[in-house]
Amino acid sequence: xxxQIVSLLKKRxxxxxxxxxxxxxxxxxxxAIWKHIxxxxxxxxRIESHSRIGYRLVHVPDRLFTHELEGLLTGKLIGSYxxxxxxxxxxxxxAKELAREGAESGTVVIAEEQTGGKGRMGRKWHSPEGEGxxxxxxxxPPISPSEAPKITLVxxxxxxxxxxxxxxxxxxxxxxxxxxxxxxxxxxxxxEMSAEIDRVNYVIVGIGVNxxxxxxxxxxxLSETATFIEKESCGQVSRLRLLSGILDRFxxxxxxxxxxxxxxxxxxxxxxxxxxxxxxRVTSIAGVDxxxxxxxxxxxxxxxxxxxxxMKRVLSxxxxxx
Ligand code: BT5
Numbered sequence: 389x390x391x392q393i394v395s396l397l398k399k400r401x402x403x404x405x406x407x408x409x410x411x412x413x414x415x416x417x418x419x420a421i422w423k424h425i426x427x428x429x430x431x432x433x434r435i436e437s438h439s440r441i442g443y444r445l446v447h448v449p450d451r452l453f454t455h456e457l458e459g460l461l462t463g464k465l466i467g468s469y470x471x472x473x474x475x476x477x478x479x480x481x482x483a484k485e486l487a488r489e490g491a492e493s494g495t496v497v498i499a500e501e502q503t504g505g506k507g508r509m510g511r512k513w514h515s516p517e518g519e520g521x522x523x524x525x526x527x528x529p530p531i532s533p534s535e536a537p538k539i540t541l542v543x544x545x546x547x548x549x550x551x552x553x554x555x556x557x558x559x560x561x562x563x564x565x566x567x568x569x570x571x572x573x574x575x576x577x578x579x580e581m582s583a584e585i586d587r588v589n590y591v592i593v594g595i596g597v598n599x600x601x602x603x604x605x606x607x608x609x610l611s612e613t614a615t616f617i618e619k620e621s622c623g624q625v626s627r628l629r630l631l632s633g634i635l636d637r638f639x640x641x642x643x644x645x646x647x648x649x650x651x652x653x654x655x656x657x658x659x660x661x662x663x664x665x666x667x668x669r670v671t672s673i674a675g676v677d678x679x680x681x682x683x684x685x686x687x688x689x690x691x692x693x694x695x696x697x698x699m700k701r702v703l704s705x706x707x708x709x710x
Pocket of ligand 1: 477478479480481502504505506507508509511513514515521522523524565566573574575576577578594595596597598609610613614615
């Protein structure tokens with residue numbers, strides 16, 4: 389109901405709409421409308437009200453409310469169901485819980501703040517309230533578990549494309565899960581999976597994008613290595629538009645992936661890569677290796693050519709650009 393009221397007021401802005409008319413259109417009492425307007429004001433909307441002429445919307449808060457996002461999304465699958473929370477421990481953990489309970493493929497879990505946001509291998513992900521996009525997508529791809537790492541690359545392409553096209557920033561992809569600008573980290577992806585030997589139950593793609601970080605509150609290490617979109621684009625960025633842009637692009641690319649067109653996504657990945665043809669150090673469970681990252685193979689693995697001319701194929705690990 390709150391969403392319907394907001395959309396009606398937006399459509400008619402700058403006109404006033406009377407309580408009587410809203411109640412007729414939406415089929416509820418004027419008292420109910422008044423209560424919803426009061427709730428909207430508590431959510432941060434500014435709505436002018438005059439006893440004779442009615443209500444007029446004058447300010448929409450910078451919040452990722454479900455009803456705002458729904459009005460922007462155009463995808464078929466991703467975002468068909470949205471779970472919104474002010475605060476969670478981690479959107480990936482909540483998404484996992486929901487997936488275990490049977491949440492549908494395409495469900496998106498969004499939070500304004502994470503108190504226990506996480507990166508790979510138990511690392512922490514800084515996710516303060518309203519300063520970025522912290523969200524997870526539940527997917528149930530009909531693929532074998534060995535193909536799941538490709539989904540991280542699909543998400544990275546969606547993310548980099550959205551940031552480039554909407555914010556005009558030359559975002560680059562660092563294998564396998566980082567989005568960088570001028571060597572600093574703008575966004576990261578954490579993909580988790582539940583699977584049996586031959587079948588994926590669900591994949592959770594967790595995405596964190598820094599939009600307007602308060603530099604003064606960054607932990608010491610991060611102030612040297614992290615960046616955020618507003619800083620890089622010298623302007624205010626609508627988190628809502630960026631989120632819908634990322635989800636829509638992910639929706640299109642995910643469908644291509646499921647339909648067997650990973651190779652074209654990989655080409656886009658390579659175009660936006662900041663890893664290919666660079667001298668890199670790769671830390672993985674197998675140890676530390678250095679060499680030229682000369683390609684990504686059809687499975688999404690990093691191909692490294694070492695100093696002695698030998699080749700190494702790396703499926704997962706951390707890359708440091710030299
Ligand atoms: C990642 O891990 O880059 C994956 C980040 C995924 C975060 C999303 S937010 C929504 C969803 N819910 C979650 O709980 N997580 C996902 P990794 O490659 O391991 O990088 C982690 C490292 O990045 C940390 O050890 C820090 O050095 C650095 N870091 C932490 N917070 C950062 C931030 N906001 N911006 C840039 N770097 C950060």
